[in-house]
Amino acid sequence: MADGIFTAPGRVNLIGEHTDYCDGFVLPFALPQRATLKVNLRSEARWSIASRGETVHFDLSEPVTGWAAYVAAVIWALRDAGHEVPGADLALISDVPVGAGLSSSAAIECAVLTAFVELAGLDIPLAQRAALAQRAENVYVGVPCGIMDQAASTLSQEGHALFLDCRTLQTEQIPFDLAAQGLSILVIDTRAPHALVDGEYAARRTSCEQAAAQIGVPALRDATLDDLSKLDSSLVPRARHVITENQRVLETVELLRAARVREIGPLMTASHVSLRDDFEVTVPELDIAVEAALAAGAYGARMTGGGFGGCVLALIDEPAAAQVETAVSKAFADNGFAPPVCFPATPGPGAHRVA
Structure with missing residues (x-):
């Protein structure tokens, strides 16, 4: 066969x-x-x-x-x-x-x-x-x-x-040619337990659907910040994250089209703050990894994925990888967390046959 x-x-x-x-x-x-x-x-x-x-x-x-x-x-x-x-x-x-x-x-x-x-x-x-x-x-x-x-x-x-x-x-x-600009994306695997099937992910999705229904739009993609006044107070932070995050994506794309890669750093950090404060899907390991990476010179840092654990991305100068990794590891040790695992992420190809 x-x-x-x-x-x-x-x-x-x-x-x-x-x-x-x-x-x-x-x-x-x-x-x-x-x-x-x-x-x-x-x-x-x-x-x-x-x-x-x-x-x-x-x-x-x-x-x-x-x-x-x-x-x-x-x-x-x-x-x-x-x-x-x-x-x-x-x-x-x-x-x-x-x-x-x-x-x-x-x-x-x-x-x-x-x-x-x-x-x-x-x-x-x-x-x-x-x-x-x-x-x-x-x-x-x-x-x-x-x-x-x-x-x-x-x-x-x-x-x-x-x-x-x-x-x-x-x-x-x-x-997204990082090497051409002397940059790297450092992935910091916090090794904090990461589980989405426990209902938290589904709860966030339900909140977004409820917010869109209250505003009267098909999805929060169609909402604006002015629409937040139409929402129950409990839904405002969730909707605000999605509305502002969509705008951050569009701004990031424009910067990358112009090869202004370093300038996406503040957008990455703002994304993390929104996920932490408005969407409430971060955990202490993620927040401390972001803080330590930024303090060690990262242009920007944010959690990636659904949250409640998982990884942080840090946009750094390529030679600074060891410096950032050391800073994050020290911060984790100071807080009694298990040591993180760090590695550079280079954009690769999608699914294909190899043999």
Whole structure:
């Protein structure tokens, strides 16, 4: 039977947090860290997925849970959309940190999706794949994520950030050549527990939907700061974050188009402050990482991902990486936190076949 090896990346979101499910704007880019999948097709409609010494077998007659659910979800979504999906034995390795807000789940989903589209010859244009992978996670896994993670994993191009309009799904590849300006994005994995399935993410999304309904617009993407006066006081901070965050994305894109990369730093920091104070999705580890990075000379820093743990991005001069990492590590030690893990993030390519 046919086989192949496929890979899809994790992602960081440069700016535009909790805007995707509000029909807003996001600006992620693909990480060098990736999920890589070896696929061997088989004749019967059964599947197995092996990873880290564990193998899970399934035929979709019963729900699959745990980490293997992300594989089963894509197969389910493909079949539910009317596609014939051949049985297969799959083997997965991934160096995308799990639980760090870097979309390790989307990397798995998009590697699986890319593999079956190609090996089974499915007619699913590249631009439509993110929505299918998103539906797999929303409906089968039960995580109410927006489309950003899967779009970044499927559509990203090396050396670029992906400007995505989450309403129209129009995309633009924005040049993001950090090295040419002597800059780097340092990812600081705080290693604080990161969980979105516990209801907090869903609660934020519900608040945004309630705010849009009270204002009388389809989504908060259509709202302005003047509309905040129409809201119950409890919803004002949530809506204010989304409205201002969308504007920060648009301003960041304009600066990057003009190759004024250093100038996006204050927008990154303002995004973090909004996520901390208005959206309330940060934790002490994230806030202290941002503060320490800025004190050590970062142009800007912000949490990335859904929040409640995960990672911080710091825009720095490339030679300052060790200095910033040392400062953050010291701040963590002073506060009794586990040591962070830091690495540079260079925009990489999206999902593709490697063999």
